[in-house]
Amino acid sequence: MxxxxxxxxxxxxxxxxxxxxxxxxxxxxxxxxxxxxxxxxxxxxxxxxxxxxxxxxxxxxxxxxxxMPTGEAASKALAANQASVKFPADGKFLGDWKRGQAIAEEGTGFQYSDDPAKPSGGNCYACHQLDKQQIAYGTIGPSLYNYGKNRGQSEPVLKLAWSMINDMKGYSLCSAMPRFGAKGVLTEQQIKDVMALLFDPASPVNQ
Ligand code: HEC
Structure with a gap:
């Protein structure tokens, strides 16, 4: 039939x-x-x-x-998140790696018990290996050891790292990484300092 x-x-x-x-x-x-x-x-x-x-x-x-969402809505959201990243007004991407290390180790901020007037930490070690000294780090994110040493400091490299730290959801839509700039977790100066932690040749990340 x-x-x-x-x-x-x-x-x-x-x-x-x-x-x-x-x-x-x-x-x-x-x-x-x-x-x-x-x-x-x-x-x-x-x-x-x-x-x-x-x-x-x-x-x-x-x-x-x-x-993972796919299709036009997902592409549009990725593009909008990327487009909303603000680059530093003075064109300088790198601050002070020592301050950056303190920010990377600091996990306070945004909890009801935290003082909202105090700057938040980045808590980067909770998800990333950053250097050889710190042995208690999380592995949700990739190791960032030798980040700057492996990539150099060309403008495209700095801009990409800056954008990802500001809003990883411009690159990986449902990323677990906090949207440090986009959601106002870290200030522009704090992001410069963690950028220096990743890129400064003197930083323990590149030793
Ligand atoms: C809650 C976990 C989490 C925290 C906290 C976190 N990250 Fe991430 N990070 C990730 C994940 C996961 C990725 C991989 C990208 C993805 O799949 O989303 C990533 C990727 C990155 C990358 C891109 C690596 C590459 O491939 O080039 C950089 C740079 C980075 N993180 C920097 C930082 C810095 C700096 C901090 C602290 C200020 C931080 N991250 C805090 C989870 C985290």
């Missing part, structure tokens, strides 16, 4: 129908999860309820998690 043509068309369309249904279902689950979080979180000091508001990138990543 031959399969009726209409059935064939329906079968061909099934994957599209089921992925649209799956996306709608995922959307429901996200809305339910958000409702639970809104009901159970209490604002406390600087940790206010606005922490639950997602920007376009975060909403896209939640919608597709654990998969």
């Amino acid at each position: 031959r399969t009726p043509i209409r059935l064939l068309i329906l079968l061909a369309a099934l994957p599209a129908i089921s992925s649209a249904a799956e996306a709608a279902h995922q959307g429901d689950r996200n809305a339910q999860a958000l409702a639970v979080m809104k009901a159970s979180f209490k604002p406390h000091g600087q940790a206010d309820m606005d922490r639950l508001k997602q920007d376009t990138t975060q909403a896209l990543c939640s919608l597709h998690a654990p998969a």
Whole structure:
């Protein structure tokens, strides 16, 4: 018996129908999860309820998690995150590596118990190896040991590192790395200092 043509068309369309249904279902689950979080979180000091508001990138990543969003919406979000990075007004990318090391080791900031008037740390060691002296480092991110030694200090290299530290979500849309400049975690001067930690030949990163 031959399969009726209409059935064939329906079968061909099934994957599209089921992925649209799956996306709608995922959307429901996200809305339910958000409702639970809104009901159970209490604002406390600087940790206010606005922490639950997602920007376009975060909403896209939640919608597709654990998969990576792809397609036009994802490309647009990547491009917008890259385009919003501000380069240093004085054209100098590198500050003081010693201050940068203190920032990389400092994990305070943004918790309800932290003083919002005090500068935050970068907590880079929580995710990255940076030098040979520090033995307790996290491995969520790649090792940054010899970062500057391996790459030199050409303008494109400095600009790329600056952009990634300011907003890794311009390069890896659902990155676990904090968006240090884009979300105001570190000041421009602090980012210059961690840049110096990565690039200064005298920094322990390059020893
Ligand atoms: C919560 C974890 C986390 C923290 C904290 C973190 N990073 Fe990252 N970082 C990552 C991950 C993960 C990547 C890899 C890119 C990706 O997949 O998102 C990365 C990548 C990078 C890269 C790009 C490496 C390359 O391939 O060229 C640089 C530079 C970097 N991080 C610098 C820093 C600095 C400086 C700090 C502290 C101010 C920091 N990171 C803090 C997770 C983190």
